[in-house]
Amino acid sequence: MIRFENVSKIYLPDTVALKNISFGVEKKEFVSIVGKSGAGKTTLLKLLLASEKPSRGKIFFGGRDISEMGPEEIPEHRKRIGAVFQDYKLLDSKNAYENIVYIMEVLGKSDEEIVRDVPKVLDIVGLTERADHFPAELSAGERQRAAIARALIHRPEVILADEPTGNLDPYNTSEIIRLLLKINELGTTIILATHNKEIINSLGRRVITLDQGKLVRDEKEGRFIL
């Protein structure tokens, strides 16, 4: 479904963020990308979101080369992806429910679809009771669950999670990971970038290890080794 072919990303003048990376991700896979800060995890996710273009190589998503896409094709591409970040990127002026509704409005969904889908997603992430609270009134874990709900609402094929547990305590961390696993079981591909050793070792899923922009390990039931 996703395939990186000899992808390099160089930030001028001479920062090599990714160096000749090749790998593939199948549908419904749960893949973790690990590495130290600056190893290239975030760059890799940015390339997938088409917010950056590779300096060399090709990135295929469902058969289409992302790096060849014109600006008019990128929005359609992004609709197939849900993204979750360490800093949640929720809109502070909207409560949890509205943050999700906003996405549906942006995508031009009807009011019926909004009333039907938003409560369902809030239920999946366990935020039904806290839906009318603003981000500032939510705990870090709740905020991240709201962000995941928002990433899910448009039924993406893939969820990219960039350090989603970076700001969370161990309890909330395992809650979020459990939630991602549940979403994966429902059929969504998950790509999780993290440097949390415990998560990786407890998951027992595929692990791609990056080091200084190079892919140094790709194991089916990987562990966190750096």
Place this chain on the structure above:
Amino acid sequence: MSLSRDGGVIATTIFVLVLTIALITSIFLLKGISHFVIAAIEEKVDISVYFKETVSEDEIMEMKDEIYQVSEPENIQYVSKEEALEAFIKRHKEEPILMQSLEEIGVNPFLASLNIKASDPAQYEQIAQFLEGNDFEESIEKVDYYQRKPVIERIFSLTDSFKKIGIALSVLLVFFSFLVVLNTTRLAIYNLREEIQVQRLVGASNWFIRGPFLVQGVVAGVAAALITFAIFALGCWIFSPNINALFRDLNIWEYFTDNLLGIILIQLGTGIGLGVISSFITVRKYLKI
């Protein structure tokens, strides 16, 4: 979307746009008015040939015919001494000092004259040359022509320099308002950066993200055009009688209403054009998808 947020900035933008549109409208109005004034003066300009006391009416009539043959002017009007006196009395009968001094002179001090109106301003030179280089020259007291020529030239050069200054200022203001709209749009983009980031992430279309900023440019342009239009309409309406008193036949309000469509088009065109183009460029430059 962001219109309500950045009130002060939007007000500044509209103000600068109003200045720009006002200046461009002024150039347009000035062009029309100066055409009108020049036409009015050209209409009035004629060559008055005053004859010495000794010259008889017959001689003058002879000369009139010759001028007709030489340069085919639009018309030549003979004004006798008596007619000139009558006209003077008629014009100044309300002014006792003038009438009194006329009485004191005792005789008719006016000279008989030919008022020549050319069909084309270029003919004046030709007629003047004919008059000077002719046997009649000795019968002529004076030719009143050269006194009016500089007036026309002055008006021409005055409106010309007004126009040049106006155009230079407009270019400057267009550039200035372009920068202001650009900054307003940048600020709006900055204020909404989080929403924009989220919109991008979920694949909102380019137009969905960029559209509101262009709409903001259009709204600012239209608002500025409407304000300028109101100012000019009011100004023309209020000052029209005063100007009319200064220059007879020049009715600014009438000129304004006659050219209403042109003025509206110029104002809306300038406002919307500036608003849209500069916000479009900003969005292209600063709102990467």
